[in-house]
Amino acid sequence: MPEFAKKSFKVSAVKNRGMFPSHKSTHGMAYVDSILEVKYCHLLERDDCIVDFIAQPFKFRWEDQGVKFIYTPDFYVLYENGSSEYVEVKLNKSKVSQDLNTKLKSFSEVYLPENEGAVGFTIVYENEIKKGNLIKNISFLFRFIRAPVLSVVEINKIVNVYGNRFTVTNAVRVIGDEYLDSIYSSVYFNVLCFDMINDLFTSSSVVEVAHEQA
Numbered sequence: 001m002p003e004f005a006k007k008s009f010k011v012s013a014v015k016n017r018g019m020f021p022s023h024k025s026t027h028g029m030a031y032v033d034s035i036l037e038v039k040y041c042h043l044l045e046r047d048d049c050i051v052d053f054i055a056q057p058f059k060f061r062w063e064d065q066g067v068k069f070i071y072t073p074d075f076y077v078l079y080e081n082g083s084s085e086y087v088e089v090k091l092n093k094s095k096v097s098q099d100l101n102t103k104l105k106s107f108s109e110v111y112l113p114e115n116e117g118a119v120g121f122t123i124v125y126e127n128e129i130k131k132g133n134l135i136k137n138i139s140f141l142f143r144f145i146r147a148p149v150l151s152v153v154e155i156n157k158i159v160n161v162y163g164n165r166f167t168v169t170n171a172v173r174v175i176g177d178e179y180l181d182s183i184y185s186s187v188y189f190n191v192l193c194f195d196m197i198n199d200l201f202t203s204s205s206v207v208e209v210a211h212e213q214a
Contacts, residue, residue, distance in 0.1 A: 085120035
């Protein structure tokens with residue numbers, strides 16, 4: 001049976017440990033072992049299909065063909081449809097050692113069949129996390145998610161002047177700079193749409209009102 005992994009943050013000379021202040025996770029602060037895992041937290045946080053996630057969730061101990069294993073997955077992710085999975089985050093396939101491959105294969109064979117397919121397992125690599133400007137954009141906008149998104153009334157004020165497409169600067173000209181945080185929050189939550197992958201978000205970026213808001 002798995003045991004809860006200890007949640008602590010200790011400085012390491014080997015690992016680039018970090019913390020992620022999740023608003024989605026029921027466990028609050030996520031303690032992770034790499035900067036890449038922090039970036040992955042940003043993807044989990046913004047994915048509407050994910051309702052909860054835990055970093056370093058459980059520690060598994062087992063024996064397989066006389067070999068003793070200890071393994072703590074990087075994440076446990078719970079999806080809106082009720083399914084869930086353990087996730088291992090790695091730079092690339094070449095960084096996955098033979099020993100780790102053996103451990104992960106044994107882990108899948110020993111633990112996952114017990115769950116009758118309800119819990120899956122996957123390895124996520126850096127190229128799947130760092131897509132264009134996505135991480136840069138959402139990590140910047142994440143700082144403003146506590147601000148309320150723009151109301152329909154506020155959006156309509158902007159639309160009446162500039163139409164459905166406008167820059168952040170133009171929006172501020174209409175409703176005032178006291179709404180700047182709410183504009184950023186609205187972009188984060190897709191109330192205002194922006195190409196997060198291909199473009200780098202700035203105050204001169206053009207955003208578009210989501211169809212359901214129009």
